[in-house]
Each structure stands twice: as structure tokens, then as C-alpha cells.
Amino acid sequence: MAVRTFETIEEARAGGWEDLAPSWDLFHSADWLSLESEQTNIAPRFHLAGEEGGRPEAALAGFPLDETSEPWPFMRVDRTLGLLADRWGASVPDGALDPDLLLPTYLGGSRRVPDTLLLTDPGSGTARRRALTRELVAAAEQEARARGSRSVSYLYVGEADPLREVLRGCGYAEFPTARYATLHLPEPGFDAYLDGLPGVRRRKVVKERRVLEAAGLDIDVRPLTGELIPELAPLMVKHGSKYGHSYAEETVTRSLELHVRHCGDTLHAITARSADGVLRGFSAFVHRGTRLYLRQTGYDYDWLGKLPLYFALAFYAPIEYAGRVGATAVDYAVESERTKVSRGCTLEQRYGYLKLFDPRRQAALEPLLEGIRRGAVPAAS
Known part of the structure; x- marks a missing residue:
């Protein structure tokens, strides 16, 4: 199995990216990622996995972010954790959210939208998809380390997504982030x-x-x-x-x-x-x-x-x-849950995952993450 990393979405598209993007999915399509590539201040990377010389079977977008990146709370992990701490009344240890402790970060899956997806070929078996997912998670970490990132983050993974199991197995801390609203018709x-x-x-x-x-x-x-x-x-x-x-x-x-x-x-x-x-x-x-x-x-x-x-x-x-x-569906993303539910939307819990390359800093952040987990229990149930 091999992972190829591309510097532009145009190269990734030529390498087969669109063959993996679901026909209904916007935020991980090549068209949308070309938009995001223009909006971000640091060029993203695009990882494709499959057999050497064969067609791709899995794909992941990665967005390097630092202190000069937009302070968007659904994108930059320091702002995301700050938003969640305020929402759930979690105490923040002194300095835990200082940007120079968490940033630069490498954001996997999406940027500026609360939706994280690692693309896999639905024709592959469960074990194969899990292996491909592990390869791409490892490739993203390797890219992050090579760029001098302090962390890797995946902020809005769907509740039933197999990516969750892989990230937990790779040592990522898990915490609930939001509930995603969709109106099914x-x-x-x-x-x-x-x-x-x-x-x-x-x-x-x-x-x-x-x-x-x-x-x-x-x-x-x-x-x-x-x-x-x-x-x-x-x-x-x-x-x-x-x-x-x-x-x-x-x-x-x-x-x-x-x-x-x-x-x-x-x-x-x-x-x-x-x-x-x-x-x-x-x-x-x-x-x-x-x-x-x-x-x-x-x-x-x-x-x-x-x-x-x-x-x-x-x-x-x-x-x-x-x-x-x-x-047959209208996508409303996150926030304003009561209003969206009142008009017929259903909510799906989304989860964030974070790994700091310094284990001591990861351990120091755990009380904050645990406070978010405890506070969000009623919303996640």
C-alpha cells in the first residue's frame, strides 16, 4: 500500500480524488477544496492511498494552520477548545489554550466547515478500509511533523464513522464538539x-x-x-x-x-x-x-x-x-440546534480528536478535555 501526497487539489483531482468523493458530498469534493485552497493562508496537502500504480482507494485533505490563520472556532483547535470550554463550563488550566502550545496544527478532513470525512472506496471491505484509514492518518502525522506542527486535529467526525476507532487506536484524545443538523425529506x-x-x-x-x-x-x-x-x-x-x-x-x-x-x-x-x-x-x-x-x-x-x-x-x-x-436532504451544519430541530431537522453528534506530539502537553490538556466531556453529556445523549 502506498500514500501519495499532492500539493494542489488539481494534482489530486488528476490522481483520482473525485472518484472517491460521494456524489452528494460538497465539503470534500475537489471543487470545494479548490475554494478552500484559495481561502487558506497556508497551502493544504492532499493524501491519496492505494496500491502502488493502482487507482486510489482512500483520500484525506490536510490543512496546516498557525497563529496567522483565521481565528475561526470551527477550524483552529485552540479556538474550538475555547468555545467548548465556555459552552460547557469547563475550567481551563493556566496556559492550556495558548496558541504556542497547540499551534501550528495540522487539521485533517475539512476547513472552516464542521464536517470531517476521510474518503474511502465503498467497494473495499471493512478491514481494507480500516487499513487504508490507518495509512492516511499516519501520513498526515508524518506531514505534520515534517512541517514542525505541534498537533494534529480532526474536529467534526461523524458518530458512526470508522475513523473514530482508528484515531482512538492511534492515541488521539476524543471529545464531543457539536451536533450536526440535517433535514431529511x-x-x-x-x-x-x-x-x-x-x-x-x-x-x-x-x-x-x-x-x-x-x-x-x-x-x-x-x-x-x-x-x-x-x-x-x-x-x-x-x-x-x-x-x-x-x-x-x-x-x-x-x-x-x-x-x-x-x-x-x-x-x-x-x-x-x-x-x-x-x-x-x-x-x-x-x-x-x-x-x-x-x-x-x-x-x-x-x-x-x-x-x-x-x-x-x-x-x-x-x-x-x-x-x-x-x-432529499438539506444540510444545516451546526449551532442554533433548537431552531433547526423545531423545523424538522435531526441531529448527529460529532467528535473532535487531538494529538499533541509532546506527551506532557497532551497530559496537561486532559483536565480541560475531561471537563468538556462531562459538560457535554446531556447534549450528546
Whole structure:
């Protein structure tokens, strides 16, 4: 068995990366990883495993991160642990989260999105997939050591993913990180979705849609192209500010431009305009295979008042669109669990894994990790 490491996703794509990416998966597709390669400040690496000279049977993306990387709490392990400590009331030993103790790190699987997947050929047997997974985990560690990293992290591994067993066996500390929300739509059409909700919630949804209809908004789904970006970016800034994030308009503009460039005609915008034609809110999603992935949203809060426009743009319009195009699931990632569950989403527990190359530092971090495990028990059950 051999592991090849590529410096660009274009080289990895030529080496067979897309043959392993599930048709429904966005965040580990070559198109998405090309977007992430442009956003990150340090070039990623792409590992492919298989028989020497044969087609690849497994793949893993690795993102080197350091103190100059974005302080995104769903990406940089020091920020992730800080977020979890605050959430679960875990005490933080003095200096335990200092960046120079944990960073640089090598993040396996994904970047900026709370979804970690090591790709394997579904045609391989269980034992073969486990062996391939071990090879790629070892290759990522070797790359991390060669780069002078202090740690390797995998932050959002699915509850049923065999990668969990391999990482535990390789000495990684495990801790719960989040619960991932997905809305499954077994039958097409909004009426089928509505019928699946409890009676009280169903009546509330019907009422919200009547309120929105009375507001006279023009809600439309269209391809998200560059000409829309000047209207969308200011609303994204307002949305971020409402939830305590200070985004520069240039930053969100660049993010939207990258989405347009790399997602192409799979990227759509749901826009809501008032009678005067002014954009009052939007959501953006990517359609891949049988799934829609909600990516961005923004609102004119000065105009909005108590109008439930968020639910129209993040739930009702995407569900209607999914019915038209045959999508059977809408991906909502993490956070805002209560709201997502109230609209029919199911939650899957995700787990983080961390290995520090200095065993003493790993041991010193254990009280914090144990505090996170204890605090998160009610949410993980």
C-alpha cells in the first residue's frame, strides 16, 4: 500500500480524488477544496492511498494552520477548545489554550466547515478500509511533523464513522464538539414536509407563511452570479454583527466571489425583495447530488422588524426548491440546534480528536478535555 501526497487539489483531482468523493458530498469534493485552497493562508496537502500504480482507494485533505490563520472556532483547535470550554463550563488550566502550545496544527478532513470525512472506496471491505484509514492518518502525522506542527486535529467526525476507532487506536484524545443538523425529506413537496411536523409546529409554520405573504415580499430562487454580490455583502455584514461577528465587507465579498467561481451553476440565491424592489434578505445554497447545502444568509434588520423572513429563506423556500429538483436532504451544519430541530431537522453528534506530539502537553490538556466531556453529556445523549 502506498500514500501519495499532492500539493494542489488539481494534482489530486488528476490522481483520482473525485472518484472517491460521494456524489452528494460538497465539503470534500475537489471543487470545494479548490475554494478552500484559495481561502487558506497556508497551502493544504492532499493524501491519496492505494496500491502502488493502482487507482486510489482512500483520500484525506490536510490543512496546516498557525497563529496567522483565521481565528475561526470551527477550524483552529485552540479556538474550538475555547468555545467548548465556555459552552460547557469547563475550567481551563493556566496556559492550556495558548496558541504556542497547540499551534501550528495540522487539521485533517475539512476547513472552516464542521464536517470531517476521510474518503474511502465503498467497494473495499471493512478491514481494507480500516487499513487504508490507518495509512492516511499516519501520513498526515508524518506531514505534520515534517512541517514542525505541534498537533494534529480532526474536529467534526461523524458518530458512526470508522475513523473514530482508528484515531482512538492511534492515541488521539476524543471529545464531543457539536451536533450536526440535517433535514431529511423522504417525500418531495412542501405539503409532505408540513405533514411531518407536529400539530402545534405545523400551525405555526402555516401562520408564518401567511404573515410573509401579506408582507408583499417577492421571494425568488435564481443562480447566484457576480452581479448579485454588491447587494448580498452588506446584508451578510449586518447578519454577522447581529450575532457578535465583525466582518469587513471586503471579506464577505471575497467569500461570495470564491463561491461563484468554484461552485458555478450549483450555487443559488434565494432573494426576498420588498415592493420597492429593495433586497431585504437572502440565503445562498449549493445543490450537490441529492443535497442542498445552506451556506450564507443576511437580512436588512432595520427594515425587517418581527417579520419571520429567516424561516422563509433558510427553510421554507429551500424545501420547496428541493421538491422541484429531487433533493432529499438539506444540510444545516451546526449551532442554533433548537431552531433547526423545531423545523424538522435531526441531529448527529460529532467528535473532535487531538494529538499533541509532546506527551506532557497532551497530559496537561486532559483536565480541560475531561471537563468538556462531562459538560457535554446531556447534549450528546
